[in-house]
Amino acid sequence: MEAQAQVPVSDADPTPPADTSDPAAEIAIDARRISKVYRGEDEVRALDNVSVTIARNEFFTLLGPSGCGKTTLLRVIAGFEPPTAGTLWLNGKDITRLPPNRRPVNTVFQSYALFPHMSVANNIRFGLEMLGKPKKQIDEIVDEMLNLVQMQAMKSRRTSEISGGQQQRVALARALAPEPEVLLLDEPLSALDLKLRKEMQIELKRLQHETGITFVFVTHDQEEALTMSDRIAVMSAGRILQIGSPQEIYQRPAERFVANFIGESNFLDATLSGNAVTFRTGGTYEVERPADVEDGAVSVLLRPEHAILSSDPSALPATVETVVYSGEATSIHTRLDSGEALKVRVPNAPHSGGLPEQGAPVRIGFAPGALTVLKD
Incomplete structure (x- = not known):
C-alpha cells in the first residue's frame, strides 16, 4: 500500500460547486478528476480520472463487477484512501485532505462490525457517547433510531442473539444516529439470503427517503x-461508463458493456444505414440512430422481454433450442437462421400454454422502439 499521496497542484480546483436556488439540484458530493494508483511491482490504476456529482437527498449507486473501482471510490469519499490526483468536495467544502474522523460521513460495511456483547440499544448509543452528546439527547436519538429501523422490541437483546437482517438494521441505525451528511454503504446486503435481501432493498429506500440523507x-x-x-x-x-436513472441505464445503455452488465441482453450484428439497420439474417428495421454512431457495422440490443413470438412473415426466422420455465416467466432460447442466439422471455399467465417445443420453427418480432443501436 502506498504512503499518503499529495494531490498535484495542477489538479486542485479551488472553486466550490455553484450555488443553486433549486434544493433538489444542490450538490452533496463533487468528485473532480479523481485517480488512485497503487504502485509496486505492477502499477494498478484503481481509479482513472473519475468525475461525478451526487445531489443532496439522492440514493446514488456505484455499480460494476469486482475490481472496477467502485469500493475504492467509496473509500476515497470516506477518507480511508487518499486520492493520487484530483479533488473531493462535500457540500461546497474541499475535503480532499480531511481525515475520516473529521468528515460528516458514516459507512456501513459488508461485515456490520457490531459489538456482540452489547445490546441493540447500546450499539446505537456507543458512537453518540464517543461524540460527547448529553445523555438525554442520546436517549432521544436511540429511541428515534430504534423506531426508524423497527427494532424497539429487541432493544435489550445482544446483537449476537439476533438475525442477520436485524443486525443490518442495527448497523444502519448506528450509522444514521449521528446524522451524517452522507451515508456510504459498501455492499451491506451481500450476506443476506435472497428473500431478506429483497425486503431490505425496499427498507433501505424507505430509510433514505425518511431521513433525507444522501446515500452512496x-x-x-x-x-x-x-x-x-x-x-x-x-x-x-476504474472509469465511469454511464450515469443515469435506472430507466435510462436499462433502456438506453451508452455502450455494449453497460447493456450486457444490466439485465439480460440479445446482441445482434447489423449494418446501420441512415435511420435503419439490416440484420445478417435479413430484414431491415427503422431505429433511433445515436448521434455518435456512424454508418456501418453495429451491434443491436434487443432485451428478451421485448422480443415476441410472431406470425408476421417479415419477423426474424429462428429455431427453438431450449424452453426454460422459471415461475413468473418462460425463456425460449432460439437460434436465428444467421446462427446467432436470441432469447425470448414470455410472462406466464394462469393456465398459459401453447409455447413452441424444442426444434420448432418460429418467427421473432419486436415492438417499435425495442432496438437499441450500440457501437460495434
Whole structure:
C-alpha cells in the first residue's frame, strides 16, 4: 500500500460547486478528476480520472463487477484512501485532505462490525457517547433510531442473539444516529439470503427517503441498483461508463458493456444505414440512430422481454433450442437462421400454454422502439 499521496497542484480546483436556488439540484458530493494508483511491482490504476456529482437527498449507486473501482471510490469519499490526483468536495467544502474522523460521513460495511456483547440499544448509543452528546439527547436519538429501523422490541437483546437482517438494521441505525451528511454503504446486503435481501432493498429506500440523507451505495448486483437508486453510475476498469436513472441505464445503455452488465441482453450484428439497420439474417428495421454512431457495422440490443413470438412473415426466422420455465416467466432460447442466439422471455399467465417445443420453427418480432443501436 502506498504512503499518503499529495494531490498535484495542477489538479486542485479551488472553486466550490455553484450555488443553486433549486434544493433538489444542490450538490452533496463533487468528485473532480479523481485517480488512485497503487504502485509496486505492477502499477494498478484503481481509479482513472473519475468525475461525478451526487445531489443532496439522492440514493446514488456505484455499480460494476469486482475490481472496477467502485469500493475504492467509496473509500476515497470516506477518507480511508487518499486520492493520487484530483479533488473531493462535500457540500461546497474541499475535503480532499480531511481525515475520516473529521468528515460528516458514516459507512456501513459488508461485515456490520457490531459489538456482540452489547445490546441493540447500546450499539446505537456507543458512537453518540464517543461524540460527547448529553445523555438525554442520546436517549432521544436511540429511541428515534430504534423506531426508524423497527427494532424497539429487541432493544435489550445482544446483537449476537439476533438475525442477520436485524443486525443490518442495527448497523444502519448506528450509522444514521449521528446524522451524517452522507451515508456510504459498501455492499451491506451481500450476506443476506435472497428473500431478506429483497425486503431490505425496499427498507433501505424507505430509510433514505425518511431521513433525507444522501446515500452512496456500492453493489455488483444489478437488481439492487435498479430497485433502489435514483441514479446509477456503471463502472469498469476504474472509469465511469454511464450515469443515469435506472430507466435510462436499462433502456438506453451508452455502450455494449453497460447493456450486457444490466439485465439480460440479445446482441445482434447489423449494418446501420441512415435511420435503419439490416440484420445478417435479413430484414431491415427503422431505429433511433445515436448521434455518435456512424454508418456501418453495429451491434443491436434487443432485451428478451421485448422480443415476441410472431406470425408476421417479415419477423426474424429462428429455431427453438431450449424452453426454460422459471415461475413468473418462460425463456425460449432460439437460434436465428444467421446462427446467432436470441432469447425470448414470455410472462406466464394462469393456465398459459401453447409455447413452441424444442426444434420448432418460429418467427421473432419486436415492438417499435425495442432496438437499441450500440457501437460495434
